[in-house]
Amino acid sequence: MVSISLNPYLFFDGNAREAVHFYEKVLGGKVMGIMTYGDMPADPNHPLTDNMKNRIMHAHLKVGDADLMFSDTFAGMHYQPGNSIQIAIHPKEEARAREIFAALEDGGQVVIPLHKTDFSPLYGMVKDKFGVNFNVSVPVE
Known part of the structure; x- marks a missing residue:
C-alpha cells in the first residue's frame, strides 16, 4: 500500500x-x-x-x-526562472504530513505554515536547509 x-x-x-x-x-x-x-472563495481581508x-x-x-x-x-512571491520547480509531497495521513513538514523545516524556513484549506485538510510550503522548496498536501479523501 x-x-x-x-x-x-x-x-x-x-x-x-x-x-x-x-x-x-x-x-x-x-x-x-x-x-x-x-x-477560490473571496477573502475580504485580501481582495484579488x-x-x-x-x-x-x-x-x-x-x-x-x-x-x-x-x-x-x-502576488509578492519571488519568481526566478530556472529556480521554479518544487517537489509536491502527498502523504495520506495528517500525522505523517506534520512529521515530514517538521523534518524539512529543521534548519530550513516555513514559507506557508501547515493549515486547512479548501483543497486540502492540511497544506503548507517549506524550504529545506538545502534550499529545496516542498509543498506538503494531504489529499482530500
Whole structure:
C-alpha cells in the first residue's frame, strides 16, 4: 500500500496556463484540471486584482502514469526562472504530513505554515536547509 506520492510542481510568473497546454501537446498529456486564484472563495481581508484572479493557482497534467502540477506565483512571491520547480509531497495521513513538514523545516524556513484549506485538510510550503522548496498536501479523501 502506497502511503505517499511525490511529483514535480512547476511555478510560473503569469504564464502557467500557456505552459500547461504546451506540455500537454508536446508530451501527449491530458489536463486533469485547472483552478485559478479567482476560483477560490473571496477573502475580504485580501481582495484579488483582476490579473491575480486569472492566474493559475493549481493545474494538473497527467502524462502517462506521471503527474505534473503547475502554478503561477502569487502576488509578492519571488519568481526566478530556472529556480521554479518544487517537489509536491502527498502523504495520506495528517500525522505523517506534520512529521515530514517538521523534518524539512529543521534548519530550513516555513514559507506557508501547515493549515486547512479548501483543497486540502492540511497544506503548507517549506524550504529545506538545502534550499529545496516542498509543498506538503494531504489529499482530500
